[in-house]
Amino acid sequence: xxxxxxxxxxxxxxxxxxxxxxxxxxxxxxxxxxxxxxxxxxxxxxxxxxxxxxxxxxxxxxxxxxxxxxxxxxxxxxxxxxxxxxxxxxxxxxxxxxxxxxxxxxxxxxxxxxxxxxxxxxxxxxxxxxxxxxxxxxxxxxxxxxxxxxxxxxxxxxxxxxxxxxxxxxxxxxxxxxxxxxxxxxxxxxxxxxxxxxxxxxxxxxxxxxxxxxxxxxxxxxxxxxxxxxxxxxxxxxxxxxxxxxxxxxxxxxxxxxxxxxxxxxxxxxxxxxxxxxxxxxxxxxxxxxxxxxxxxxxxxxxxx
Amino acid sequence: xxxxxxxxxxxxxxxxxxxxxxxxxxxxxxxxxxxxxxxxxxxxxxxxxxxxxxxxxxxxxxxxxxxxxxxxxxxxxxxxxxxxxxxxxxxxxxxxxxxxxxxxxxxxxxxxxxxxxxxxxxxxxxxxxxxxxxxxxxxxxxxxxxxxxxxxxxxxxxxxxxxxxxxxxxxxxxxxxxxxxxxxxxxxxxxxxxxxxxxxxxxxxxxxxxxxxxxxxxxxxxxxxxxxxxxxxxxxxxxxxxxxxxxxxxxxxxxxxxxxxxxxxxxxxxxxxxxxxxxxxxxxxxxxxxxxx
Numbered sequence: 209x210x211x212x213x214x215x216x217x218x219x220x221x222x223x224x225x226x227x228x229x230x231x232x233x234x235x236x237x238x239x240x241x242x243x244x245x246x247x248x249x250x251x252x253x254x255x256x257x258x259x260x261x262x263x264x265x266x267x268x269x270x271x272x273x274x275x276x277x278x279x280x281x282x283x284x285x286x287x288x289x290x291x292x293x294x295x296x297x298x299x300x301x302x303x304x305x306x307x308x309x310x311x312x313x314x315x316x317x318x319x320x321x322x323x324x325x326x327x328x329x330x331x332x333x334x335x336x337x338x339x340x341x342x343x344x345x346x347x348x349x350x351x352x353x354x355x356x357x358x359x360x361x362x363x364x365x366x367x368x369x370x371x372x373x374x375x376x377x378x379x380x381x382x383x384x385x386x387x388x389x390x391x392x393x394x395x396x397x398x399x400x401x402x403x404x405x406x407x408x409x410x411x412x413x414x415x416x417x418x419x420x421x422x423x424x425x426x427x428x429x430x431x432x433x434x435x436x437x438x439x440x441x442x443x444x445x446x447x448x449x450x451x452x453x454x455x456x457x458x459x460x461x462x463x464x465x466x467x468x469x470x471x472x473x474x475x476x477x478x479x480x481x482x483x484x485x486x487x488x489x490x491x492x493x494x495x496x497x498x499x500x501x502x503x504x505x506x507x508x509x510x511x512x513x
Numbered sequence: 514x515x516x517x518x519x520x521x522x523x524x525x526x527x528x529x530x531x532x533x534x535x536x537x538x539x540x541x542x543x544x545x546x547x548x549x550x551x552x553x554x555x556x557x558x559x560x561x562x563x564x565x566x567x568x569x570x571x572x573x574x575x576x577x578x579x580x581x582x583x584x585x586x587x588x589x590x591x592x593x594x595x596x597x598x599x600x601x602x603x604x605x606x607x608x609x610x611x612x613x614x615x616x617x618x619x620x621x622x623x624x625x626x627x628x629x630x631x632x633x634x635x636x637x638x639x640x641x642x643x644x645x646x647x648x649x650x651x652x653x654x655x656x657x658x659x660x661x662x663x664x665x666x667x668x669x670x671x672x673x674x675x676x677x678x679x680x681x682x683x684x685x686x687x688x689x690x691x692x693x694x695x696x697x698x699x700x701x702x703x704x705x706x707x708x709x710x711x712x713x714x715x716x717x718x719x720x721x722x723x724x725x726x727x728x729x730x731x732x733x734x735x736x737x738x739x740x741x742x743x744x745x746x747x748x749x750x751x752x753x754x755x756x757x758x759x760x761x762x763x764x765x766x767x768x769x770x771x772x773x774x775x776x777x778x779x780x781x782x783x784x785x786x787x788x789x790x791x792x793x794x795x796x797x798x799x800x801x802x803x804x805x806x
Binding site for chain 2: 237238239240241242243244245250256258259260261262264319393394396462463464465466467
């Protein structure tokens with residue numbers, strides 16, 4: 209197990225998070241078509257960064273950097289990682305970042321059709337999931353966590369709850385991405401999608417709330433599980449507050465003369481925090497799967513090794 | 514190393530992505546949004562009249578907010594006091610209102626939509642980018658009329674037409690570049706034009722099948738001339754504060770060689786009309802409420 213691999217995987221995950229923030233800025237500034245050509249920008253590698261070109265070309269630069277980092281990570285894993293399935297995950301990450309880059313180009317070439325833009329925003333989160341997972345799998349805490357916690361088979365297990373939360377968050381991210389790309393800053397958001405996203409927020413709050421509380425109540429003495437559960441709950445609370453603020457600022461946006469900074473800051477923070485909630489839930493889910501075992505023949509928590 | 518199956522999947526994903534991108538780039542056939550022309554050309558009888566009027570603002574016109582152009586120093590330098598152009602109101606008279614005949618029947622019983630050609634059809638319009646805003650802010654053209662787009666600014670713009678019936682169009686135009694030419698083939702009220710590099714830049718183009726339209730001037734006045742005698746539905750469109758704009762409608766009768774008056778007024782309520790459905794905001798406390806109020 210290489211400490212260097214883990215650190216590099218962490219770097220790629222953090223860079224991907226910044227890439228998501230850069231992408232969110234492109235959408236909130238309405239900069240998606242500020243550069244009408246692709247893959248070059250105005251036929252150049254580095255155009256003059258004026259107006260919204262700063263956001264669009266900046267996003268492309270960060271994306272290119274993440275792409276290069278992912279190539280290095282995939283190769284690094286082949287050289288230094290003994291587990292075959294993690295090596296494969298490195299290639300999956302590379303495949304995803306290639307498709308993501310192509311979707312980015314496609315959305316510029318096709319003048320931002322909703323399905324391509326929403327797919328681009330969704331795949332960004334799936335790619336982030338992959339990089340976070342690689343960082344988790346290569347961490348020392350993951351390899352050292354050999355102790356097993358046995359739980360009685362009496363009701364819905366945290367494993368099921370975690371997977372359900374993860375799927376619901378992904379659906380919510382798709383809804384959010386579609387909502388954001390269905391109207392520019394000077395247009396009102398479509399009611400149907402808005403109601404679906406708000407309903408999704410309520411469902412995700414209930415699901416992740418129940419999941420994290422179940423983990424905390426049953427395994428409060430286990431740092432390995434307690435920490436991601438607390439982080440996920442805290443981020444969920446922040447995300448809900450940001451969601452309300454995003455709605456209020458975004459609803460006023462069409463009445464403004466241009467995309468205004470409060471709306472941009474809050475909506476970008478909402479996207480970023482959504483990615484962090486997703487990452488925290490991934491961490492919680494992976495750790496639950498790592499150490500939790502269901503004991504069918506016994507009642508209650510049998511042992512915490 | 515990569516297993517055969519994983520490699521196969523990876524290759525498949527990349528190939529599909531490249532193919533879809535390639536197909537989009539090599540797209541040669543674009544729907545022009547135009548409709549097949551059936552009908553006859555109108556022959557002038559010398560008894561045509563005019564529709565004229567004034568666009569007024571009821572109440573106190575809202576102040577147009579100042580634009581923050583700091584993202585592009587060239588814009589700040591050329592137009593330091595740039596404001597939004599939503600309400601061009603002077604002495605309670607509204608400029609930039611697009612007035613057009615929506616429908617109607619000529620004195621001989623023929624519908625205005627039955628004709629495909631009219632005398633004195635305009636042959637060219639200009640949309641300039643000057644001081645980091647579009648001039649004019651509201652423009653009327655007939656379908657298939659050539660629009661010359663010029664850039665008088667010391668910076669690059671991108672002209673992005675976002676129509677509903679015509680195809681989208683997005684072109685970059687550096688400072689000093691030659692004029693771009695574009696035509697809109699389908700009638701559409703209105704086609705929004707934006708610049709993604711400077712998101713405050715907006716213009717609206719009304720595309721008509723006939724030449725019976727006008728844009729109100731700084732005194733709020735407009736005149737539509739050469740109108741055959743008949744009964745018409747006249748519409749005044751204003752962009753309003755948000756959404757796709759607000760329309761006011763009026764029925765007028767144009768006598769032979771005579772004139773009809775069509776005065777319209779917009780007011781504070783116009784800024785909240787014509788929006789697509791969305792969760793409305795309770796204005797007083799700015800809190801979201803479900804359902805209409």
